[in-house]
Amino acid sequence: MSIVPAAVHDAALANHGRIVDWDRVRADFPLLMREVHGRPLVYLDNANTGQKPLPVIASQDEFYRRQNANVSRAVHALGTEATEAYEAARGKLARFLNVRADELVLCSGTTFAINLVAYSWALPQLKAGDTILVSRMEHHANIVPWQLVAQRTGATIRVAEILPDGSLDLDALYKAMTPDVKLLAVTHVSNVLGTVNPVREICREARRRGIITVVDGSQAAPHLKLDVASIGCDFYAITGHKMCGPTGTGVLWARRELLQAMPPFLGGGEMIREVSFHGTVFNDPPHRFEAGTPNIAGFIGLGAAVDYLEGIGMAHIAAREAELLAHATEALRSIPGLRIFGTAPGKAAVISFLVEGAHAHDLATLLDLEGVAVRSGQHCAHPLLQYFGVAATLRASLAFYNTHDEIERFAAALEKTRRLLVA
Numbered sequence: 001m002s003i004v005p006a007a008v009h010d011a012a013l014a015n016h017g018r019i020v021d022w023d024r025v026r027a028d029f030p031l032l033m034r035e036v037h038g039r040p041l042v043y044l045d046n047a048n049t050g051q052k053p054l055p056v057i058a059s060q061d062e063f064y065r066r067q068n069a070n071v072s073r074a075v076h077a078l079g080t081e082a083t084e085a086y087e088a089a090r091g092k093l094a095r096f097l098n099v100r101a102d103e104l105v106l107c108s109g110t111t112f113a114i115n116l117v118a119y120s121w122a123l124p125q126l127k128a129g130d131t132i133l134v135s136r137m138e139h140h141a142n143i144v145p146w147q148l149v150a151q152r153t154g155a156t157i158r159v160a161e162i163l164p165d166g167s168l169d170l171d172a173l174y175k176a177m178t179p180d181v182k183l184l185a186v187t188h189v190s191n192v193l194g195t196v197n198p199v200r201e202i203c204r205e206a207r208r209r210g211i212i213t214v215v216d217g218s219q220a221a222p223h224l225k226l227d228v229a230s231i232g233c234d235f236y237a238i239t240g241h242k243m244c245g246p247t248g249t250g251v252l253w254a255r256r257e258l259l260q261a262m263p264p265f266l267g268g269g270e271m272i273r274e275v276s277f278h279g280t281v282f283n284d285p286p287h288r289f290e291a292g293t294p295n296i297a298g299f300i301g302l303g304a305a306v307d308y309l310e311g312i313g314m315a316h317i318a319a320r321e322a323e324l325l326a327h328a329t330e331a332l333r334s335i336p337g338l339r340i341f342g343t344a345p346g347k348a349a350v351i352s353f354l355v356e357g358a359h360a361h362d363l364a365t366l367l368d369l370e371g372v373a374v375r376s377g378q379h380c381a382h383p384l385l386q387y388f389g390v391a392a393t394l395r396a397s398l399a400f401y402n403t404h405d406e407i408e409r410f411a412a413a414l415e416k417t418r419r420l421l422v423a
């Protein structure tokens with residue numbers, strides 16, 4: 001079967017200044033055509049995981065039908081093809097992020113990537129008296145590894161606070177960058193508030209003070225045109241499943257000199273050059289950090305996802321999502337008692353909210369019966385919800401393949417369910 005991705009055709013045109021046909025783009029996502037509880041699905045949980053377009057789905061089928069072999073080991077044709085396809089994916093990711101391919105460690109996702117930094121960089125470097133600065137709006141994946149490091153090294157955690165609109169308090173952040181601070185962990189885009197942090201400026205200030213920066217790009221990569229080289233950070237992590245790629249794929253970018261100096265995190269095959277019972281000579285980065293058989297099909301799929309996103313054009317995607325966000329924000333304004341968390345200027349297409357008198361989980365459950373998928377809960381960001389003094393929120397997160405009609409259906413379903421719950 002030959003699958004022709006509509007979006008890739010259109011995108012080629014769009015990138016030459018034409019308009020993207022978003023209906024055709026949407027048609028590339030088969031899952032979006034299904035029904036839930038007898039209603040057409042309205043999928044608004046994209047910050048949790050993104051849906052997959054036909055070329056990504058096809059790449060998985062193709063790999064297992066024609067190429068399946070392990071990478072970097074076999075000299076036979078299949079092994080060579082699989083290795084080439086896997087390394088080609090690394091090359092695509094490097095282009096997507098605007099960094100060197102040999103500075104990209106392929107791993108299972110942001111959680112793994114940040115833990116790798118914690119174990120291989122921070123544990124050997126930090127000691128009692130050092131401080132790790134972490135922003136209030138981090139996902140647990142960019143908090144808990146630092147707590148584990150702090151426990152083992154005696155370092156302390158300092159919190160960089162936010163302002164009521166959900167933006168980072170930059171004055172407070174820079175004041176908090178005292179000489180004892182050795183590492184700053186900050187997200188590029190908040191998964192709860194949608195806040196887009198000025199990471200280039202933040203990393204410049206950190207660098208001036210000799211602070212190592214770890215930027216969580218999980219929610220940025222699916223939505224923004226990235227230029228990691230120009231951000232000036234030391235580590236940048238992304239996760240593949242939020243950017244149209246398969247689950248269990250992710251990337252850690254690190255400055256070459258840091259990677260060179262870091263000891264391995266996991267030991268095993270692939271990460272070595274020579275092993276004897278007297279000792280082991282480790283491979284060069286990035287392979288030093290890629291022990292064992294990787295998610296080969298997954299990365300080939302992530303390469304296809306990168307092609308797909310670039311085919312549409314990240315600038316088109318960002319503009320489309322800004323337009324959908326403006327519509328959704330306006331539509332929600334008409335719901336009585338609705339409060340939005342996160343109103344920072346230039347925010348990404350994530351709306352966290354509560355409706356007075358209705359519990360978040362109850363609303364989400366009733367919305368599901370209307371075919372609308374939103375997330376409710378703490379979004380792996382307990383400290384952030386503690387700041388707002390709430391136990392849970394609902395979160396509607398948009399992607400470029402959502403439609404204006406879906407936003408209207410979401411708002412109507414929300415008002416209907418609100419009326420059921422708020423007598």
Ligand code: PLP
Nearest residue numbers: 109110111139141191216218239
């Ligand atoms: N960081 C942010 C901002 C996220 O939104 C997520 C996923 O929800 C993660 C980290 C963790 O990503 P993963 O579970 O794919 O490792």
